[in-house]
Amino acid sequence: MTTIRDVARRAGVAPITVSRVINDSGYVSEKTRQRVEEAIAELNYVPNALSQGLRFNKTNVIALVLSDVTNPFWTTVARGTEDASSEENYSVILCNTDEDVAKQDKYTDLLLRRQVDGFLLVPVSNTIDTIRFIQQQGVSLVVLDRQMPGVSVDTVRADSEGGAYELTRYLTELGHRDIAILSGPEDVSTSTQRVAGYQRALQHAHLEVDSELISFGSFYQDSGYERTMKLLALSRPPTAIFAGNNFIAIGMMKALYESGLRIPEDMSVVGFDDLPPGLLVRPFLTVADQPAYEMGFRATKLLLERIANPGKPPHQEIVLPTRLVIRQSCRAI
């Protein structure tokens, strides 16, 4: 490998002078600068960011720890993160936890060793300890998507309660009285907040909350499929179903399709999270769209700001509004 010393020897100067040229700091005469730059070009010298990182105590690397990039929602968040960080010459290390505490722990340790300058974390449920540990190590941290009660931490998330309220309100105004919700895991804030918004809308419409119509489960398709089948088997099935995320919505629609029920003629449906616009020929599902790209982008900008100014103003919680996108998946009753 070519080092700064090789370049220095070739240019006939001291290593520190090469360093000055590279970083454009301090005094270097035009003649020397040229000689050094020639030497750099001739030797194809590439500065070693490890030793710079060691010296400066700064790596310009941040970690993005989320459940699964395969979900287009997270993909989009990841893209926002990448764009925001590359603007400031930061690199992103991507890690998938699959909602598994062990994986999250493993990655946290690995990333701390790597001296990442900051964490963007979508915490696995009930892992406040991880957050505390990162904070205690003095590494900047922004929590994404989920609210973590019990710790003071910067957070960027979407307004699950509000979005769910709007969606449900839309259904009640169409005349629906029996509305089911297929939410996510009970220990994830986004799940409970979506149920809370749903309940508030029902109350607003003076409808009773029927616990049979509320369910929690995983955020994956199978769960949407199975729970929809159960709903259809009820003595009095709902006239509308609210899917707690995009995957649940897919499972739900599959179940309806297989049961021979048409949307919206036989069942009105709405969902949280849009599916990526590129992927459907004809999007028809009415949804509360979360600004995924913006979420990634803003969380990253906030993180980089925290890294740049480690002085501790109070932690922020940025709640981004969702957007009600009305399409053709609901009918009036």
Place this chain on the structure above:
Amino acid sequence: MTTIRDVARRAGVAPITVSRVINDSGYVSEKTRQRVEEAIAELNYVPNALSQGLRFNKTNVIALVLSDVTNPFWTTVARGTEDASSEENYSVILCNTDEDVAKQDKYTDLLLRRQVDGFLLVPVSNTIDTIRFIQQQGVSLVVLDRQMPGVSVDTVRADSEGGAYELTRYLTELGHRDIAILSGPEDVSTSTQRVAGYQRALQHAHLEVDSELISFGSFYQDSGYERTMKLLALSRPPTAIFAGNNFIAIGMMKALYESGLRIPEDMSVVGFDDLPPGLLVRPFLTVADQPAYEMGFRATKLLLERIANPGKPPHQEIVLPTRLVIRQSCRAI
């Protein structure tokens, strides 16, 4: 920050002894080991991977440079990469080039500085120089998805020619004689190879190749949409269309839908790349499915092997077969 010296002081030993405990190397008495481990726990010591990397000349980080994670094909590749590398305690830095040479150059430089142990690269078209530069810096490299003539380099890709042949063959056997292909950019190997497979199938069926039915363009939806519209405006439009990738297929289907043409009654269509199974309620498009996850996984394993054994056996080219998935988007003629 807590360093190995702090731990050593606390445990009353020399730093090197702590190092031995951490890495489980050399002789350490049971008593000392315990004292050191206690000190580590008490101080929440986390070893600094930067200095280890500097010392060992190894970072356990690889780079994944692709065009855009937002495309589900690449998302899946990325997931394969992440899984394969985390198995061996490697981390992945993800970069999107958007097929832009300047971005690729910028990232290459940045990643070389960061002393990544290897590159997984989906090269922007006509950028052999980038590949040469990385190789010349002595960093392991595996090219993904695309064939780069003119350099000797490890490559993992899918069999575009073969997949295109199968798809086209399927259409000719259904009786189609006027088959159009909407390929990707002319300077990307996957595009030309798909056209080549298409042509071979036509020749096999003793059909003439009509250059009016062959087009190159971007891999994005708009391009698929526009070129489909042009095809429909021909005096003698095709009876079947072959979309060169998943996004082109979406654009194509949108154009057909807006033109009031039904699939497969009025137009038979096939595509390269499947859409992620999770994202469609009812997949109906007949496709040549590329093993995206496996591609990422195997390319990563190959890269890690190269990193572990820098001895240079001849470069490999691994060509993964595509899988013809027949659904309901074509009719016999």
Place this chain on the structure above:
DNA sequence: TTACCAAATGGTATGGGTACCATAGCGTTT
């Protein structure tokens, strides 16, 4: 008892780059 060896531990240099301080040349001010 001496010689020798394994076990246990530590001192110092090293990896690549830079902060800090030192030095020297040269022009300007008084």
Place this chain on the structure above:
DNA sequence: AAACGCTATGGTACCCATACCATTTGGTAA
């Protein structure tokens, strides 16, 4: 001519962990 300050450059120590060599202790073989 002395004093000062700016420009230009270099020496040394340090960031953190570890390779290498050295040293000490205790035990076993001759």
